[in-house]
Amino acid sequence: MQPPEHNTINDFEPDHFFASFYRTAMAIFLYPRPFFEGMKRDGGFLNPLIFLACCVIIHALLAGLFHKNPSFIAHNLALGIVTPFLTAGALFFFITSVFKVSGTYEAAFRVNAYSAVTAMLSWIPVVGLLFQFYGLYLVVVGLSCVFSIKTSRAVLAIVLTLCVYLMASAAIAHITGGKWPQPMH
Numbered sequence: 001m002q003p004p005e006h007n008t009i010n011d012f013e014p015d016h017f018f019a020s021f022y023r024t025a026m027a028i029f030l031y032p033r034p035f036f037e038g039m040k041r042d043g044g045f046l047n048p049l050i051f052l053a054c055c056v057i058i059h060a061l062l063a064g065l066f067h068k069n070p071s072f073i074a075h076n077l078a079l080g081i082v083t084p085f086l087t088a089g090a091l092f093f094f095i096t097s098v099f100k101v102s103g104t105y106e107a108a109f110r111v112n113a114y115s116a117v118t119a120m121l122s123w124i125p126v127v128g129l130l131f132q133f134y135g136l137y138l139v140v141v142g143l144s145c146v147f148s149i150k151t152s153r154a155v156l157a158i159v160l161t162l163c164v165y166l167m168a169s170a171a172i173a174h175i176t177g178g179k180w181p182q183p184m185h
Contacts, residue, residue, distance in 0.1 A: 010024065010027060010039045014050050025055075025117050025120070028114055032141045036145035036146060039114070040110070041106070048114060052116045055080075056116060057077065059119035062120075066125075084109065090165075091161055094160045095153070103147045107146045107147070112142075117135075117138070118135035119135070
């Protein structure tokens, strides 16, 4: 597969579902910088959301089958769809407020949605962790390209977002008496 040309349409196109899904996934996996440089910054949430949902469904089904736990599937589906919206909001806030860079929430969401491509393989034991880290790398590359910021600022935005998640989790655990999150059975 050749790297996508700069300024070509790199967005997922549901009208050509399978070919577009394959092309988009391979471009993100193999050539993330050219993909994010050529990615549309606007145009709606639907196409990246459909791509995200497909990646999350594949992950949830395969992980659920591997763990033989139907509630695991529902849990992964819910988190996989909701979390990118929240993460995009936090990243957008930190990039535009802390670093004083212009951009849109939609662009941050698109980066998160397309970076979810790693979810399709992150269910694999041991190797899945490497794909999770590669997913973080994809977010860094995407934010750097989309918001025209240094890599170090993109990394810092992710670290700040992770800190917010940790503080929110600690607060929820404190409020609920330490019963959240509970391990899956």
